[in-house]
Amino acid sequence: MKKLFSIVLAAVMLLSCTALAEFDKSIPDGTTFTFWYSFSGVNEAKLLEQVRAFEAENPGITVDAQYIGSYNNIHSELANANTAGSGSPALSVINVPRLTSYSKDKLVEDLTPYIEAFADEINFDDFYAGMTDMMNNGGYQAALPFGQSGQIFFYNKTLMKEIGVEFPKTIEEFGPWLKTVYDYTGKTVLDVCGNDNAYFYCLFTNADAYMIDVESNTTGLRSDAALNLIKDLRSWVDAGYIKWVDADVSNTLRLDFTSGECAAMLYTSSSYANYKKVAENGENGVTFEVGIGNQPVGISGRNEQYVAGATLIIPSADCNTQAQKNAAFKLICYLTAPAQQLDWVHTTSYYVTRKSASTDPQYADAYAAVLADLPEMDVLDLNVYVAKTKHELFDKCGDIFEQYMSEIMNNKGDVEENWEIMCDEIDDTLADR
Amino acid sequence: MKKTKAVTIDGRVMHIRREKYYWSDFFLALPAVLLLVLITYYPILELIRISFTDWRLTMTSAPEYVGWKNWTWLFTAKTSIRYLLNSLQVTLVYTVCNIAIDLGFGMLFAHLFNHLTRPFAAMRALVFMPRYIAMSSCGIIFLWMLNTDYGVINKMLEYLGMTEHLNWLGDDNLAMVSILMLTGWHGVGYCMMIYLSALLGISRDYYEASSLDGATGLQQFRYITLPLLSPTTLFLFITTFISSMKVYQSVDVMTGGGPRNKTAVMVYYIYDLAFNDNRIDRSAVTALLFFVILLVVTVSTMRITNRNVHYEA
Numbered sequence: 001m002k003k004l005f006s007i008v009l010a011a012v013m014l015l016s017c018t019a020l021a022e023f024d025k026s027i028p029d030g031t032t033f034t035f036w037y038s039f040s041g042v043n044e045a046k047l048l049e050q051v052r053a054f055e056a057e058n059p060g061i062t063v064d065a066q067y068i069g070s071y072n073n074i075h076s077e078l079a080n081a082n083t084a085g086s087g088s089p090a091l092s093v094i095n096v097p098r099l100t101s102y103s104k105d106k107l108v109e110d111l112t113p114y115i116e117a118f119a120d121e122i123n124f125d126d127f128y129a130g131m132t133d134m135m136n137n138g139g140y141q142a143a144l145p146f147g148q149s150g151q152i153f154f155y156n157k158t159l160m161k162e163i164g165v166e167f168p169k170t171i172e173e174f175g176p177w178l179k180t181v182y183d184y185t186g187k188t189v190l191d192v193c194g195n196d197n198a199y200f201y202c203l204f205t206n207a208d209a210y211m212i213d214v215e216s217n218t219t220g221l222r223s224d225a226a227l228n229l230i231k232d233l234r235s236w237v238d239a240g241y242i243k244w245v246d247a248d249v250s251n252t253l254r255l256d257f258t259s260g261e262c263a264a265m266l267y268t269s270s271s272y273a274n275y276k277k278v279a280e281n282g283e284n285g286v287t288f289e290v291g292i293g294n295q296p297v298g299i300s301g302r303n304e305q306y307v308a309g310a311t312l313i314i315p316s317a318d319c320n321t322q323a324q325k326n327a328a329f330k331l332i333c334y335l336t337a338p339a340q341q342l343d344w345v346h347t348t349s350y351y352v353t354r355k356s357a358s359t360d361p362q363y364a365d366a367y368a369a370v371l372a373d374l375p376e377m378d379v380l381d382l383n384v385y386v387a388k389t390k391h392e393l394f395d396k397c398g399d400i401f402e403q404y405m406s407e408i409m410n411n412k413g414d415v416e417e418n419w420e421i422m423c424d425e426i427d428d429t430l431a432d433r
Numbered sequence: 434m435k436k437t438k439a440v441t442i443d444g445r446v447m448h449i450r451r452e453k454y455y456w457s458d459f460f461l462a463l464p465a466v467l468l469l470v471l472i473t474y475y476p477i478l479e480l481i482r483i484s485f486t487d488w489r490l491t492m493t494s495a496p497e498y499v500g501w502k503n504w505t506w507l508f509t510a511k512t513s514i515r516y517l518l519n520s521l522q523v524t525l526v527y528t529v530c531n532i533a534i535d536l537g538f539g540m541l542f543a544h545l546f547n548h549l550t551r552p553f554a555a556m557r558a559l560v561f562m563p564r565y566i567a568m569s570s571c572g573i574i575f576l577w578m579l580n581t582d583y584g585v586i587n588k589m590l591e592y593l594g595m596t597e598h599l600n601w602l603g604d605d606n607l608a609m610v611s612i613l614m615l616t617g618w619h620g621v622g623y624c625m626m627i628y629l630s631a632l633l634g635i636s637r638d639y640y641e642a643s644s645l646d647g648a649t650g651l652q653q654f655r656y657i658t659l660p661l662l663s664p665t666t667l668f669l670f671i672t673t674f675i676s677s678m679k680v681y682q683s684v685d686v687m688t689g690g691g692p693r694n695k696t697a698v699m700v701y702y703i704y705d706l707a708f709n710d711n712r713i714d715r716s717a718v719t720a721l722l723f724f725v726i727l728l729v730v731t732v733s734t735m736r737i738t739n740r741n742v743h744y745e746a
Contacts (some may be wrong), residue, residue: 076708079490101711105491195691246692247602248580255583316493396710403693410603410692428511 023117025326029060033090033324035331036068036077038310039147039348046347054334061327071095071310078315082107088317091328093146093310099135100390102313103142109314111141114329121333126354134307134387144336145353147270147310147344150385151199154257154275155264157291159185167264167293169303171203174296175232178241181263190236191256191265194246194406197398198308199266201388204229205306206298211401212391212430219397219426225299227419230408237409244409246402254278260286264293270309273349273374292376294384303381306388309350312336342366349374351382393433397426477724483717490711503718517719519694520702521726527609527698528677534617535673536666539624546625547632557629561622568619572686575615576602605695608688612696615683620676624669631665632658667738671731678727699723 039047044067051065066089068074075098081088094102102108115124124132131145155167163184168177181189193199201211209226211219220226236242243262245252254271256262258278269292276290277283297303312332314325334340338357345352346369357363371378388394404422407413437448484503488496507513546557563571578585579601587598601611639657648656681700684690690697690705697705703723707716 072708079708079711082491082493101489101491105489106493107491195689247600247608247688248576251577251580252582261582403691406603406691407693410600411605425512425515428515432506432510432512 023113024322025114025117027061027323027326027330030062031060031323031327032062032064033320033327035063035065035328036074036089036092037065038068038071038074038093040067043147043348046344050335050340050344051331054331057334058327058330061330063327063331071098078107081319082315082317085317086319088315088319090314090320090324091331092313092315094143094313096134096308096311096388097395099142099311099313100137100392100394103137103140104392106316108142109316109325111144111314111329111332112139114314114326114332115141118329118333121330122336123356126338126356127336128353128355128382128385130382130385130387131307131353134390135311137390143311143313144332145307145309146312146336146350147348148307148351148353148385149268149270149309150305150351150380151202151266151295151308152269152305152380153190153264153266153293153295154272155291155293156257156260156279156288158288159260159263160291167291168296169294170297171206171229171299175236178236179239182239182241185263187260188243188256188262189241189264191243191245191253191262191267193249193253193265193267194244194409195249195402197401197405198306199268200233200405201398201401202295202303202305203233203298206295206300206302206304208298208300210389211397211426212389212394214389214391217430217433219423219430221401221419221426222423227416230405230419231415234408234415238412242409244406246406246410255284258286259284260288268308269380270348270350272376273347276374276376290376292379294379294381302384304384304386307385338363339366342370345377346370346373349377351380351385352377393429396429400425400429480717480721480724483713484721486714488713488717490707490713496714499714503714506715507718507722513715516694516697516702517722520697520699523609523695523697524678524680524699527613527680527696528674530609530613531616531620531677531680532670532673534613535620535624536669538617538621539669540628540662540666542621542625543628543632547629557625560625563619564622566619568682569686571615571619572683575611576687579611602688603692605692608692608696612680612683612687615687616677616680619683620673624673627665627669628662631662635661667735670738671735674734675727675731678723678730 035051037044037047048065051063055061055063068077071094074092074094078088078092078094099108103110115122127145131148132141135141135143135145153167159181160167163181165177165180168174178189197211204210204221204226207225207229209221209223209229211221213220233242233244237244243256245256253265253267254275257265258275272290272292279286279288279290281287295303295305312335314328314332320328335344336353338352338354338360341352341354342357342363343366344350345357346366352358352367352370358367391397400422404413404418404425408415408418437450439446439448441447483496485498485500486496487499487502507517542557542560546553546560577583579587581587581598581600581603584601586601587595590599599607601607635658639661640653643653643657679700680698681704684696684698684701685704688696690701699719700723703716703720706712706719710716
C-alpha cells in the first residue's frame with residue numbers, strides 16, 4: 001500500500017511538473033501590446049495596414065504600433081528599457097547583426113517554444129533555411145525573418161543590351177566586363193557601397209576569405225585570396241571602372257545610377273522598387289530598364305549572399321505578460337505568413353521569406369502580381385542566402401575592414417601595407433574580447 | 434553675539450553689521466542644491482561605480498564587480514590605446530580650430546555689425562539665425578551641399594574653374610574641415626552677439642581720449658578694445674572650449690566618425706563603446722578619463738588666462 005502510494009505520488013508530481021513546463025499560449029480578450037518598428041514612408045503604411053488587418057481578424061488583441069527610428073535608435077531604446085526594467089515592447093523589429101549579443105545575453109525570448117505552441121499558425125520549415133539559421137544561436141531562435149534584403153548588383157539593362165554584353169556570373173568574367181562597358185561609355189561602370197562591409201564582404205567569402213576565423217580567433221582575411229581580390233579591386237578603381245563610395249552613400253549611389261553616371265552598382269536589394277521607378281520614369285534625365293545580378297561566383301565556386309535586414313523579436317523583459325508575448329507572436333505568425341509576405345514584398349521589394357510563396361499554387365496569383373511589377377525578383381536565388389559568422393565582434397571588425405578598404409581604394413594607400421595593418425588591427429580587436 | 438564686527442579699511446577701524454544667516458535661506462536653496470546633486474554629482478558617482486563592474490548594455494543579469502579590470506583595459510589594451518589616442522587627437526584639433534573660428538569670426542562680425550541701424554540689425558539676425566536650427570537638420574543640409582558629385586559647394590567651385598570635385602566627407606583632411614564649416618556656421622552668431630553686447634559696454638571716452646592722442650583705429654583695437662573685451666573672450670573661450678570638446682551630433686550626422694576614424698571625436702568614441710559595442714563599463718572608464726582631462730585643462734586654462742584679463746570695463 002505504501003509502495004503504491006509512493007508511485008501514485010511520484011506520478012502526480014511528474015504530471016504536475018509536465019503541466020508546469022507546458023507552454024501557456026492563452027491570449028485573453030482585451031490583450032494590448034506595443035510593437036516597435038523602423039519603417040517609414042510606403043513601407044510603414046503597408047506595415048500598419050497589415051497590423052490593422054490582423055486586429056480585425058483578432059478582435060481581442062490591440063496592437064500599439066510605434067515608429068521608433070533607425071535600427072540603432074531601436075537598439076538604444078531596447079537597451080534603455082532593459083536597464084530601466086520597464087517600457088520594453090512585446091514585439092520589435094531589429095536588424096540581423098544585433099541578434100548575436102541579444103541571444104547571448106537573453107535579451108530576447110527564445111522563439112522555439114512559441115513556434116512549437118503555435119505550430120498550427122506558423123510553418124517554421126517553410127522559411128528559407130539560411131534566414132532562420134542566421135537568427136539561431138546554438139539552438140536559441142532569437143528572431144524570425146521579416147524584411148530581409150541582400151547584397152546584389154543593379155545594372156542598366158538597356159545599356160547592356162545596347163553593348164551586347166550580359167552581367168557577369170563569375171568573378172573571372174568581372175574584369176573583362178568592366179573593361180568592355182568602360183570602353184563603351186567612358187564613365188564609371190560600377191559604384192560600390194564602401195561604407196558597409198556587408199556589400200563587398202560576399203566577394204571575399206566567395207573567395208574563401210572570412211573576416212573571423214572562429215577556431216583561431218584571428219582574421220581569415222590574412223590570406224593570398226583576400227590580398228589578390230583587394231589588388232584586383234584597387235586596379236579596377238585605378239582604371240576608373242569602379243567608384244568606391246564611402247560618404248553620403250545612399251544619395252550618391254541613387255543619383256549616379258539613376259542618372260546614368262554609372263552602369264551598375266552594388267547595394268541593398270530593398271532599393272529595387274525605388275530605383276526601378278525612378279529609372280523607368282526617367283526621373284533623373286535617363287530612362288532605362290533596371291536589371292538585378294546575384295553575387296558573382298568566386299574562386300570557391302560559390303556565390304553566397306548574407307542574411308541582412310529586419311527581423312522580428314520578442315524582448316524577454318518581465319514588464320510584458322506572457323499573454324502579451326503570445327499576442328505578439330501571433331502577430332509574427334500573421335506578418336510572416338506567405339500571403340502577407342507577398343503583399344509586403346510587393347510594396348517594399350524585400351525578399352520573400354517563405355518558400356511556399358513562390359511554389360504553392362494557392363499563392364500563384366499573388367506571386368505573379370509581384371513579378372509583374374518587380375520582374376527581377378525572379379532573378380534572385382534565395383537558396384544562396386546563408387548565415388554570416390555569428391560573432392559578437394563581427395561588426396567591430398567589419399568597421400576596421402571598411403576603413404582600410406577605403407584607405408586603399410580612395411586614399412590610394414599601399415595595398416600590402418594597409419592590408420597587413422588591417423589584419424593586425426582585427427586580430428587585436430578579437431584578442432580584446 | 435555682537436551685531437557688528439570691526440574691520441580695518443585704509444588704516445581706519447570701522448564697525449559693520451554682521452551678516453545674518455537664517456535656516457530659511459538654507460531651506461530655500463535646498464531644492465536647487467538637491468536637484469544639482471541629483472542630476473550632476475550623482476551620475477558622476479554612478480559612473481565611477483559602473484567603471485568597476487562588467488556591465489554590458491544588453492545583459493539581463495545584474496552587473497558584477499570586476500575591480501580595476503576596465504581601468505587596466507583602458508591603459509593597456511592595444512585597441513583601447515589606439516582609439517583613445519586617436520580620438521583625443523581628433524578632439525583637440527577640432528577644439529582648437531573651432532575656438533579660432535567661433536571667436537575670430539564672432540569678433541570680426543561683431544565689429545562689422547556694430548551699428549544700431551536696421552540693415553545691420555538684419556545682418557546680425559542673419560548671422561545668428563543658424564543657432565535656431567537643430568544641429569541634426571543643419572547636418573543633413575550640409576551633407577547634401579557637400580556631396581562630392583552633386584553638392585552645391587563643388588558645383589560652385591566648378592564654376593570658379595576647379596575641375597576636380599573635392600571629396601569633402603570622404604577625404605581624411607577635408608572631413609574635419611566639413612564639420613568645422615558646419616559647427617562654425619552654426620556657432621559664430623552666438624559669439625558675435627556676446628561680443629556685440631560687450632562692445633556696447635565699453636565707454637566711448639576711451640576712444641575719444643585716444644583719438645585726441647592720435648591713436649589709429651588699429652591701435653585703438655589693439656590697446657583698448659581687445660584688453661577690455663578680455664573678460665568676454667575668457668568667458669567665450671571657456672564655454673566654446675567645453676562645448677567643442679563635447680562635440681558629437683554634427684560628427685554623428687555628417688561623417689559617423691569616418692573616414693578611417695579621422696573625425697572620431699572623444700564623445701563619439703564613448704558613445705560607440707556604449708551603444709555599438711554595448712560596453713557600458715568600458716564607456717564609463719573612458720568617460721571618466723575624459724572628464725578628468727576636461728577638468729584639468731579647463732582649470733589650467735582659467736588660471737593661465739585670468740592673469741591677462743582686464744576687468745576695468
